[in-house]
Amino acid sequence: ACRYLFNGTRVPYTVVLLVIGIFLGSLEYGTKHNLGKLGHGIRIWNGINPDLLLAVFLPVLLFESSFSMDVHQIKRCMGQMVLLAGPGVLISTFYLGALIKLTFPYNWDWKTSLLLGGLLGATDPVAVVALLKELGASKKMTTLIDGESLMNDGVSVVVFQLFFKMVMGHNSDWGSIIKFLVQNSFGAVGIGLAFGIASVFWLKFIFNDTVAQITVTLSASYFAYYTAQEWAGVSGILTVMILGMFFAAFARTAFKGDSHQSLHHFWEMAAYIANTLVFILSGVIIAESVLSGQTISYKGNSWSFLFLLYLYVQLSRCVVVGVLYPLLCRSGYGLDWKESIILTWSGLRGAVSLSLALSVKQSSGNSYLSSDTGTRFLFLTGGIVFLTLVVNGSTTQLLLHLLRMETLTATKKRILEYTKFEMMKTALKAFENLGDDEELGSADWPTVIRHISSLKDLEGRQVNPHDGYEAGSLDPTNIMDIRIRFLNGVQAAYWEMLDDGRITQCTANVLMQSVDEALDLVSTSSLSDWRGLEPRVHFPNYYKFLQSKIIPHKLVTHLIVERLESACYISSAFLRAHRIARQQLHIFLGNSNIASTVINESEVEGEEAKQFLEDVRDSFPQVLSVLKTRQVTHYVLNHLNGYIKNLEKVGLLEGKEVSHLHDVVQSDLKKLLRHPPSLKLPNVDDLITSNPLLKDRSSFRSLAIGETDA
Numbered sequence: 001a002c003r004y005l006f007n008g009t010r011v012p013y014t015v016v017l018l019v020i021g022i023f024l025g026s027l028e029y030g031t032k033h034n035l036g037k038l039g040h041g042i043r044i045w046n047g048i049n050p051d052l053l054l055a056v057f058l059p060v061l062l063f064e065s066s067f068s069m070d071v072h073q074i075k076r077c078m079g080q081m082v083l084l085a086g087p088g089v090l091i092s093t094f095y096l097g098a099l100i101k102l103t104f105p106y107n108w109d110w111k112t113s114l115l116l117g118g119l120l121g122a123t124d125p126v127a128v129v130a131l132l133k134e135l136g137a138s139k140k141m142t143t144l145i146d147g148e149s150l151m152n153d154g155v156s157v158v159v160f161q162l163f164f165k166m167v168m169g170h171n172s173d174w175g176s177i178i179k180f181l182v183q184n185s186f187g188a189v190g191i192g193l194a195f196g197i198a199s200v201f202w203l204k205f206i207f208n209d210t211v212a213q214i215t216v217t218l219s220a221s222y223f224a225y226y227t228a229q230e231w232a233g234v235s236g237i238l239t240v241m242i243l244g245m246f247f248a249a250f251a252r253t254a255f256k257g258d259s260h261q262s263l264h265h266f267w268e269m270a271a272y273i274a275n276t277l278v279f280i281l282s283g284v285i286i287a288e289s290v291l292s293g294q295t296i297s298y299k300g301n302s303w304s305f306l307f308l309l310y311l312y313v314q315l316s317r318c319v320v321v322g323v324l325y326p327l328l329c330r331s332g333y334g335l336d337w338k339e340s341i342i343l344t345w346s347g348l349r350g351a352v353s354l355s356l357a358l359s360v361k362q363s364s365g366n367s368y369l370s371s372d373t374g375t376r377f378l379f380l381t382g383g384i385v386f387l388t389l390v391v392n393g394s395t396t397q398l399l400l401h402l403l404r405m406e407t408l409t410a411t412k413k414r415i416l417e418y419t420k421f422e423m424m425k426t427a428l429k430a431f432e433n434l435g436d437d438e439e440l441g442s443a444d445w446p447t448v449i450r451h452i453s454s455l456k457d458l459e460g461r462q463v464n465p466h467d468g469y470e471a472g473s474l475d476p477t478n479i480m481d482i483r484i485r486f487l488n489g490v491q492a493a494y495w496e497m498l499d500d501g502r503i504t505q506c507t508a509n510v511l512m513q514s515v516d517e518a519l520d521l522v523s524t525s526s527l528s529d530w531r532g533l534e535p536r537v538h539f540p541n542y543y544k545f546l547q548s549k550i551i552p553h554k555l556v557t558h559l560i561v562e563r564l565e566s567a568c569y570i571s572s573a574f575l576r577a578h579r580i581a582r583q584q585l586h587i588f589l590g591n592s593n594i595a596s597t598v599i600n601e602s603e604v605e606g607e608e609a610k611q612f613l614e615d616v617r618d619s620f621p622q623v624l625s626v627l628k629t630r631q632v633t634h635y636v637l638n639h640l641n642g643y644i645k646n647l648e649k650v651g652l653l654e655g656k657e658v659s660h661l662h663d664v665v666q667s668d669l670k671k672l673l674r675h676p677p678s679l680k681l682p683n684v685d686d687l688i689t690s691n692p693l694l695k696d697r698s699s700f701r702s703l704a705i706g707e708t709d710a
Contacts, residue, residue, distance in 0.1 A: 014279045015393050018386065021283015028284075029291050046284050050358035053281075055225060057274045057351065059240050063221035064271040066150060066244025071252075072516035073143040074245060079331035080144055085151035088320045092121035093159055095316045104305060106376065111167045112369075116377060118159040119356050120313055120384055123149040123347045140333050145346050153352055154238035158184045160356055168368050187234035192242025195224040200247070203254045207670045210259045214266050217247065237352075253505040253512075256498055278351040285354055286382035289375075302376070306383040310391075313384055317347040338403045345399055348388045349381075357381035411481040422588070423454065476523070482589075482598050483522040486581050487529060491515045493577035501634025501672075502576075507569045510536065511577070527601040530608060533574060537567040537612050564623045568616060571609040572627070578602045630676050637669050 002016045025046070028039045035042065074081075097117030101110055108116075123145075162180055166172040199220040206212045224243045229236030255263050321328075321344045328335040335343070357378045364374025431445060491512055498508045514532035521528050582599050589595035616623055644661045647653040653661075 012393050014275060015389050017276060017279035018283045018286075018389050021280040021285075022287045022386070023283070024280070025284035025287025026291070029288050042284055045281055046288055048281075050355040050362065051229075053355050053358070054236075054352070055222075055229065057278050058237060059221040059225040060218075060267075060270045060274045061278075062150065062237060062240040063217070063244045063247075064267040065146060066241050067217075067247050067267065069146060069245065069248055070139065070143055070516075071245070071249045072513065072519075073140065073333075074147055074248075076520070077140075077144045077147055077332040080328050080335070081147045081151050083324050083327055083331070084148040084320065085155045088148075088324060089118075089121050089152055089155045089159060091320050091323060092316045093117040093156075095319055096121055096312055099312045099316075100309070103308070106373070108373070111163060111172075112373065115160065115163040115167055115360070116380070118156060118163050119353055119360075119377070119381060120309075120349060121156050121159070121316070123152050123349070141339060141342065144332070144335075144339075145343060148343075150241045151238075154188070154235050154241055157237055157352070157356070158235050164360070164363075168363070184234045185238065187232055188228055188236075188238035189242050191228045191232060191234065192224060192239040193246060195220050195227075195239075196243050196246030196250070199243075200251045200254065203251060207673065208259070208666055210262045213255060213259055214263055217263065217267075218270075250509075253498055253508045282351050282354050282385060285358065285378075286386050289357075289378040289382035302379065306380055307387075309380055310384060310387045313347070313349075313388070314344075317344050338405055341403065342396070342399065342405070345392055346396060348392055349385045350389065353381050354378075354385055411475075411478050414478075415481070415485075418589075420454065427452065478594055479597060480522045482585070482594055483527060483601075484519060486527070486585055486598050486602065487515050487519055487522070489581035489584050490529065490577045493580045494573065497573055497576065500638060502631050503569055503573045507566065507573065510570060511573055527598070527605050530574065530605045533570055534608065537571055537609065564616060564620060565627060568613065568623060568627050571612050574609050575606050575613075578606050626677055630672070633672055633677070634669070637665055637672065640665050641669075 002020070003013055006013060006016050024035075024038075024042060028035050028042045093114060094117065097110070097114035100116055101108065101113035104113075158181065161184070162177060165180075170176075199216055202216055203213060206216070221240055221243060224239050225236040228234045228239035321340050325335070325340060328340070357380075360369065360377045361374035363369060364377075365371040427448075431443070431448065434443070494503070494508055494511045494515070497503050498505070503511070510533065514529045517532045518527060518529035582602055585595050585599060613624070641662070644653065644658060644665065648655075648658045
């Protein structure tokens with residue numbers, strides 16, 4: 001109901017859930033009204049073990065977030081993420097700890113003050129990711145804030161655990177501190193990589209089994225978190241983050257077609273359910289902590305200290321971004337002043353901070369931590385989570401609007417106008433096809449238009465947006481925008497070829513990486529996605545020498561064929577993807593100057609790929625023949641799969657028949673992928689036998705030799 005009612009408003013869904021949780025918690029803990037079984041359930045949830053809370057919800061939320069991130073942008077933004085997650089967390093922790101120690105009247109020692117500073121020093125990915133996805137921030141900004149919050153969260157938990165051990169009386173010399181930090185960081189990275197490598201290796205043996213593939217990703221995230229957090233004693237958050245990024249880098253192409261869609265929908269739904277439960281539960285915990293906080297007010301009221309702490313939290317975020325701003329501007333994609341404001345304001349706190357505060361409360365009541373201190377920790381943390389989510393979360397979209405970061409550029413507006421113009425033509429064609437039939441007769445076009453609001457403003461307009469592109473064809477911004485759209489089309493063609501079996505997973509990864517690198521250069525140079533592929537595609541002169549009779553055929557196969565196969569896959573896929581993208585761009589923009597410019601750049605890019613394939617065709621035609629045979633075999637089997645599904649759809653085949661035929665085709669596909677047709681270079685005798693002309697010459701030569709001997 002909340003998702004439906006607040007859709008399209010500036011109030012984020014997560015904020016509404018938090019308020020609902022606070023309302024439910026207030027009813028149960030703050031009034032005499034007993035909610036019965038619902039109230040009993042609320043009290044059970046509120047008493048949840050904080051470690052269990054993190055272990056249930058974090059693996060899903062962290063894996064989904066890190067797995068959905070763009071690997072190339074992560075690489076580019078890694079320097080900025082490390083700056084904000086490393087020095088940034090330390091600056092924030094000590095800044096907050098110092099302010100709390102010097103201004104709060106609780107007589108806490110430095111360790112306790114720094115413990116609260118570490119608890120509140122980092123942003124929470126659960127809250128930030130949910131907000132950014134809902135507000136539709138730019139991809140670069142989302143990657144930076146998302147990645148920074150994930151790394152921040154892992155580092156802050158490690159810092160929190162360090163100070164918590166110190167508060168509880170553990171050894172706190174520099175040697176033990178360094179040992180603890182190194183074990184937590186490098187141990188988490190090692191466990192995450194180990195689970196990632198094992199899972200990706202396992203996925204190679206799973207063929208067209210969506211349920212098994214999803215199960216591997218889900219179980220890997222939970223087992224990795226449990227192994228790191230409970231067994232190895234290192235950061236489970238960092239472990240799952242590394243695991244998700246490893247999957248994003250090396251396993252994204254392992255899921256094809258329907259499996260890819262199913263995986264995406266599953267994790268999206270799992271994250272949605274986890275977010276919903278986490279924020280309602282957070283509201284209940286905040287309500288209970290605030291109501292209990294009234295009993296520990298210092299000199300009349302503890303609310304003033306809560307608002308003062310909120311001010312400190314915002315100031316600490318400003319200090320972190322301000323101190324690191326010169327370095328942030330010079331690394332990754334850079335950072336302008338508008339983006340730095342959003343980065344500062346998006347420092348939300350959420351379920352992770354609450355769970356850590358709950359663990360402090362549960363561990364209090366001893367000589368190291370008094371029960372009042374534990375209650376104050378939970379009260380202050382709950383208040384900060386509420387204020388950051390409600391104040392910062394609800395006003396982020398307004399801030400984006402004031403900074404004009406959500407407005408469309410002139411180029412994008414022109415694309416929208418042009419698309420609407422094309423939509424009108426498409427609608428007219430659809431009306432011509434469906435507007436009259438034998439059974440119902442004709443339809444009324446004006447009535448159709450009245451019910452399609454997107455076409456109302458266009459009716460009767462005679463302006464062709466092609467003219468706008470002709471006039472602005474020399475504008476670098478326009479050309480850059482069309483290059484981006486063209487490269488996106490190339491990448492989409494690679495995905496389609498992967499689904500069709502035209503390219504392998506390894507080839508797809510290489511090709512898509514080349515597009516990502518080219519997207520970074522569209523503002524300064526022409527299309528350059530071939531630049532990243534060129535080192536992998538070359539035809540040295542010594543290849544032709546290896547064809548001579550001196551070199552054994554098996555050695556030639558080992559030295560040449562495997563390398564040529566990969567290069568031929570890359571070149572043919574590159575040419576095909578560019579050809580498809582050129583066709584789509586021509587259909588979309590026609591013969592406009594700006595389209596012709598980008599199409600010409602694409603044709604120039606493909607010249608080296610064409611030349612390479614021609615060299616292979618002249619010297620090793622068998623290689624191209626084998627590759628084409630594989631592609632055709634895979635395509636035919638996929639086509640048969642589609643044919644079987646269509647027969648089932650129209651009702652000509654029943655379930656058992658479909659299952660039998662599907663299993664037969666899947667078995668052939670599995671054999672093809674695991675044992676593809678290999679190249680067998682023919683020897684001289686085979687060539688003579690297969691070529692009639694050579695055979696005749698050989699017979700004539702044998703006859704001549706025989707007569708001479710006689």
